[in-house]
Amino acid sequence: MNRHSAGSARARRVRGAALACVAVGAVALAGCASGTSDADAGGDVTLEFWTWSLKSADPAAQAIIQKYEDENPGVTVKLSEVGGTAETSSKILAADRAGDTPDVIQVEYRAIPSLVSAGVIRDITDDVADARDGVAENIWALSSLNGQVFGVPQDIGPMMMTYRADLFEKYGVEPPETWADYAEAAEKIHEQDPSVYLASFSATEFEFFAAQAAQAGARWWDTDGESWTVGIDDATSLETADYWQDLVDRDLLSVEPLLTPEWNAKVNEGKILSWTAAAWAPSVIYSVAPDTAGSWESIPLPQWTPGDASVPFLGGSAYLIPEKSAHAEEAAKFAAWLGASDEGSKLLLTLDLYPGGTAGRDATLSNKPPALMPQQxxxxxxxxxxxxNTTIPIIWGPNVNVATSALGDALNEAALNGDSFRDVFTTTNKTVRDDLAKAGYTVE
Structure with a gap:
């Protein structure tokens, strides 16, 4: 067998084992976890933690780690600053192949299915059983598959619309309660000043389009445990494509990416008046437009159906334990403390995060508003x-990266050239299905 064939055979075995873990429920999934630790009884343990939220040079992060080490003598937590989810995912796959993995990694929720399917992440359902009460079930769902827990939630992204309240008042526009209201507001604002837009249309915001489609009732990926379905071109998804096509075709949104120097300048100048994202958006806006503080407010996401406030989460990340961690049990204990305990989740507030843990969430209620809207x-x-109201689950597929690239590139071109958004969604759907099939998955 040549090297390529051997690698392909190994990939099929890993993928098959991982899919078996995802597919057949609690009994089989429990068998997929290593369940062991190389730490000697009573011996010292060093946990290597790949993260971007806890930076070794940040005094707040160091204080959190010191607190845990003080409470757990013999345990040392070593922070390793790794880039975002894409970089971390790539590195953990390579580390798994080399048999030299860290003990805890931070990744965004959308990456969990691909890592589980690759067989590199430990099922920690039993390890975190005592911590379940510290996090709401709709938040645990973000890091779970088929009822099995693969990560401890760190932070969450409740979907919100952040807008320039002063300029909405200037243009006589009410904050939109529905997506129909949103379209009317975009039209009314742009008619009064063609240089001003309600928002920008950033074609590369894949996770937002997926979440908004989910809010309307679409499921871009789904699994019954043995096979996958892809619904990026289902009727509901295509209706959301039509919605954005209409706004772009009528020049009611500024077609451009977020957080470029040009976008930042328009936000500062009052030429872009809102950003529909999540509760983390105000801190991002403040970082690029601090002089506009006091002029913004945040409200719930516009609704597709008046009176239906159900939404999914947007963004956020979790702590995962690699399958080959040398100290998996100790790592799971640390992750549970940091994300789910009263003490840990409150400490996450010092990192400017919206904690997934209930105690951290409750603590926000006595916090000052974000610096962008001190008056709210x-x-x-x-x-x-x-x-x-975040009761809509999103199931991410094993090849989110393929879908992200396929949709973003083509949708941006369609927005600039006036081509069909529906065609982009349909083509993306086929690309994702074909990629799953090529990788060996069963696709309905």
Whole structure:
């Protein structure tokens, strides 16, 4: 067997084992976890933690780690600053092949299915059983597959719309309660000043389009445990494509990526008046437009159906334990403390995160509003109400990266050239299905 054939055979075995873990429920999934630790009884343990939220040079992060080490003598947590989810995912796959993995990694929720399917992540359902009460079930769902837990939630992204309240008042526009209202607001603002837009249309915001489609009732990936379905071109998804096509074709949104120097300048100048994202958006806007502080407010996401406040989460990340961690049990204990315990989740607030843990969430209610809207004293109350209404689960597929690239590139071209958004969604759907089939998955 040549090297390529041997690698392909190994990939099929790994993928098959991982799919078996995802597919056949609690009994089989429990058998996929290593369940062991190389730490000697009573011996010292060093946990290597790949993260981008806890930076070794950040005094707040160091204080969190010191707190855990003080409470757990003999345990040392070593912070290794790894880039975002894409870089971490790539590195953990390579580390797994080399048999030299860290003990805890931070990745965004959308990457969990691909890592589970690759067989590199430990099922920690039993390890975190005592911590389950520290996190709401709709938040545990972000790091779970088929009822099995593969990560401890760190932070969450309740979906919100952040907008220039002063300029909405200037243009006589009410904050939109529905997506129909949103379209009307875009039209009314742009008619009064063609240089001003309600928002930008950034074609590369794949996770937002997926979440908004889910809000409307679509499921871009789904699995019954043995096979996958892909619904990027289902009727509901295509209706959301039509919605954005209409706004772009009528020049009611500025077609450009987020957070470029040009976008930042327009936000500062009052030429782009809102960003529909999540509760983390105000801190991002403040970082690029601090002089506009006091002019913004945040409200719940516009609704597709009036009166239906159900939404999914947008963004956020979890702590995962690699299958080949040398100290898996100790690593799971640390992850549970940091993300799910009262103490740990409250400490995450010092990192400017919206904690997934209930105690951390509750603590936000007594926090000052974000610096971008110091006058909106009910910001955290509104955000917490949105969390309670976040009842729409999103199942990410094993090849989110393929879908992200396929949709973003083609949708940006379509927006600039006036081509069909529906065609982009349909083509992306085929690309994702074909990629799953090529990788050896069963696709309905």
């Amino acid at each position: 004293t009910d910001f955290w109350t509104v955000a917490d109400e949105i969390v309670e």
